[in-house]
Amino acid sequence: MKTLVVFPNKELLYAASTLGGEVAALVFSQKEAEAVSGKAHKILVAEVDPRLPDAAAEAVAKAAAGYDLVLMPSTKNAKTVGGLAAQKLGVELLVDVLSMRAEGGVLTAERYVFGNKAVATVQVSLPAVVTVAPGRFQGEPPAVQSAVEKLALAPTSRLKIVAVEEKSRGAVRLEEAEIIVSVGRGFKKKEDLQMAFELAKVLGGQVGCSRPIAADLKWLPEEHWVGLSGKKVKPKLYLAIGISGQPQHIAGILDSRIIAAINNDPSAPIFQNADYGVVEDLYKIVPILINKISKLKGG
Amino acid sequence: MKIAVLIKTALDTGQLRVRDTVVVEETPLKISDIDRNAVEEAVKLKGKDKAYGVTVLKWGPLQKKVQEAENVLREALAMGLDEAYLVADEKLLNASHIATAKAIAAVVKKVGADLVLAGEATVDNYTGQIPARVAAELGWPVITYARELKVEGGRVVARRDLEDHVEVVEAPLPAVVSVTREINQPRIPTLLAIRAAMKKPINRLTLADLGISVEPKISAAYKPLVIQRKKIVIKDGTPEEKAEKLIQYLRQEGVI
Ligand SMILES: Cc1cc2nc3c(=O)[nH]c(=O)nc-3n(C[C@H](O)[C@H](O)[C@H](O)COP(=O)(O)OP(=O)(O)OC[C@H]3O[C@@H](n4cnc5c(N)ncnc54)[C@H](O)[C@@H]3O)c2cc1C
Ligand SMILES: Nc1ncnc2c1ncn2[C@@H]1O[C@H](COP(=O)(O)O)[C@@H](O)[C@H]1O
Numbered sequence: 001m002k003t004l005v006v007f008p009n010k011e012l013l014y015a016a017s018t019l020g021g022e023v024a025a026l027v028f029s030q031k032e033a034e035a036v037s038g039k040a041h042k043i044l045v046a047e048v049d050p051r052l053p054d055a056a057a058e059a060v061a062k063a064a065a066g067y068d069l070v071l072m073p074s075t076k077n078a079k080t081v082g083g084l085a086a087q088k089l090g091v092e093l094l095v096d097v098l099s100m101r102a103e104g105g106v107l108t109a110e111r112y113v114f115g116n117k118a119v120a121t122v123q124v125s126l127p128a129v130v131t132v133a134p135g136r137f138q139g140e141p142p143a144v145q146s147a148v149e150k151l152a153l154a155p156t157s158r159l160k161i162v163a164v165e166e167k168s169r170g171a172v173r174l175e176e177a178e179i180i181v182s183v184g185r186g187f188k189k190k191e192d193l194q195m196a197f198e199l200a201k202v203l204g205g206q207v208g209c210s211r212p213i214a215a216d217l218k219w220l221p222e223e224h225w226v227g228l229s230g231k232k233v234k235p236k237l238y239l240a241i242g243i244s245g246q247p248q249h250i251a252g253i254l255d256s257r258i259i260a261a262i263n264n265d266p267s268a269p270i271f272q273n274a275d276y277g278v279v280e281d282l283y284k285i286v287p288i289l290i291n292k293i294s295k296l297k298g299g
Numbered sequence: 300m301k302i303a304v305l306i307k308t309a310l311d312t313g314q315l316r317v318r319d320t321v322v323v324e325e326t327p328l329k330i331s332d333i334d335r336n337a338v339e340e341a342v343k344l345k346g347k348d349k350a351y352g353v354t355v356l357k358w359g360p361l362q363k364k365v366q367e368a369e370n371v372l373r374e375a376l377a378m379g380l381d382e383a384y385l386v387a388d389e390k391l392l393n394a395s396h397i398a399t400a401k402a403i404a405a406v407v408k409k410v411g412a413d414l415v416l417a418g419e420a421t422v423d424n425y426t427g428q429i430p431a432r433v434a435a436e437l438g439w440p441v442i443t444y445a446r447e448l449k450v451e452g453g454r455v456v457a458r459r460d461l462e463d464h465v466e467v468v469e470a471p472l473p474a475v476v477s478v479t480r481e482i483n484q485p486r487i488p489t490l491l492a493i494r495a496a497m498k499k500p501i502n503r504l505t506l507a508d509l510g511i512s513v514e515p516k517i518s519a520a521y522k523p524l525v526i527q528r529k530k531i532v533i534k535d536g537t538p539e540e541k542a543e544k545l546i547q548y549l550r551q552e553g554v555i
Contacts, residue, residue: 115312
């Protein structure tokens with residue numbers, strides 16, 4: 001088995017090592033090469049701008065020669081690079097893979113499909129390209145000797161990046177949060193979200209939200225957005241307040257250990273997807289929860 | 300500007316038919332949500348030229364699903380597309396993504412286009428790979444995840460919505476662009492437009508018509524996800540009592 005990891009990070013290098021055999025990493029600068037030194041048998045350095053999907057895909061397609069599997073993170077840019085490279089190579093691309101196993105030239109992988117209402121077990125022949133769902137491969141890549149090589153390449157891109165605008169990024173790291181208090185359209189005004197922030201604070205958690213809160217109402221920056229098209233989270237407690245529980249929202253919280261919900265509509269679908277549900281007006285119960293929990297924590 | 304819009308006739312995930320596995324054959328098709336945004340953008344941008352829809356049917360059985368796919372395409376025609384191409388071939392059912400992209404690219408080459416518009420990802424598969432694959436097949440530049448789009452002087456300028464930042468990117472036409480749901484508000488067709496759409500052509504094509512052959516199929520099994528939650532609902536008592544009860548449960552679970 002020979003695996004090429006593109007945009008390498010600890011998780012991907014570990015995932016590659018679980019397949020056995022040789023692991024190579026494709027990086028786009030000398031600095032990145034240093035960062036993965038000792039974690040891959042071979043490090044290929046392509047001096048192209050990885051933000052340009054066509055240039056990056058050219059590098060991937062060239063570097064992939066002789067490898068059974070190309071592994072990438074499940075970021076938007078990597079998926080674009082993966083699609084381009086896979087079509088060039090005439091191979092399959094599986095994205096957001098939860099688990100995988102390679103045997104006899106065949107890759108068997110699992111991924112969520114149909115709005116995360118089903119798990120597909122997919123078999124494709126190798127070589128193939130895979131993007132790995134975050135948080136699925138946790139471990140240390142073994143220490144190895146690294147040989148560094150330059151990838152000779154005259155990449156061409158027809159894209160021009162005119163400007164880059166950073167999105168406001170607070171201290172929110174929902175993917176890593178242990179407790180998430182999440183808000184939906186049950187909140188009537190932006191100011192009322194303050195209650196959720198207070199509850200999150202006394203619980204030592206962070207605030208998440210449904211799509212309309214971030215995308216339509218823009219009450220919170222997008223980094224708070226949970227769901228199929230937002231963040232996939234895996235806290236020990238996910239507390240959904242004023243969220244109806246549409247499948248696209250549930251898709252982001254499947255890996256939560258405990259899901260609790262507050263909604264004043266007893267028929268809200270969120271109750272079918274929660275461990276503990278409370279049928280109550282959030283405006284009545286949230287202040288009480290803040291009060292009781294802060295007392296509990298000795299505050 | 301002549302525009303091709305890629306429309307996935309996707310499985311309606313709100314109406315999945317489920318037994319031991321997901322019964323794809325019995326699950327109805329619908330337009331993949333974000334493709335509505337692509338249709339809307341095409342109708343806005345096409346000017347005096349034509350915009351047409353392209354669908355490669357991926358789910359069988361062929362005869363039954365062709366009928367459903369035509370109904371789905373009528374919706375896009377009612378939104379303002381001029382014409383639609385439906386590639387329906389036994390060999391494309393459950394086919395690899397390589398084949399889907401080849402078939403789409405073959406239609407675009409046959410009909411011609413200055414711009415291909417697609418959704419960022421499909422509701423049934425959510426992979427976001429087809430736009431890039433089609434671009435690779437056509438040899439055109441691709442811009443994915445566009446939340447704003449302008450065409451000026453033979454170039455397309457888009458705001459690409461990535462995880463941590465927005466990139467303003469430029470590419471020469473012809474190009475492939477995938478759009479997000481934030482790019483516009485898809486129109487709801489009027490009754491008149493729906494009636495007019497009944498008269499617009501839906502051209503059916505096979506692989507033979509396109510003169511291409513395709514790779515093997517994907518082998519996949521779809522197991523419904525059984526969500527095993529405790530579903531304990533606290534309904535009775537004062538808000539005070541309910542809050543107390545919830546806290547008790549969460550402490551028992553050791554999560555607070
Ligand atoms: C392709 C696609 C992708 C999508 N991706 C996502 C995604 O990533 N994330 C996401 O969240 N959504 C996503 N959606 C949208 C999703 O379908 C729903 O529209 C959305 O999740 C609904 O948000 P909500 O629950 O906040 O609002 P609503 O559905 O309006 O629910 C509000 C809830 O609040 C309750 N409520 C009202 N007042 C009170 C009160 N005083 N006290 C307590 N409860 C109250 C109501 O009973 C209701 O259940 C996507 C949709 C599509 C088509
Ligand atoms: N079978 C198909 N026929 C036509 N267009 C498709 C098809 N599959 C995907 N697309 C287009 O590609 C976009 C992304 O799809 P995907 O890569 O499958 O997530 C969709 O929103 C469509 O615009």
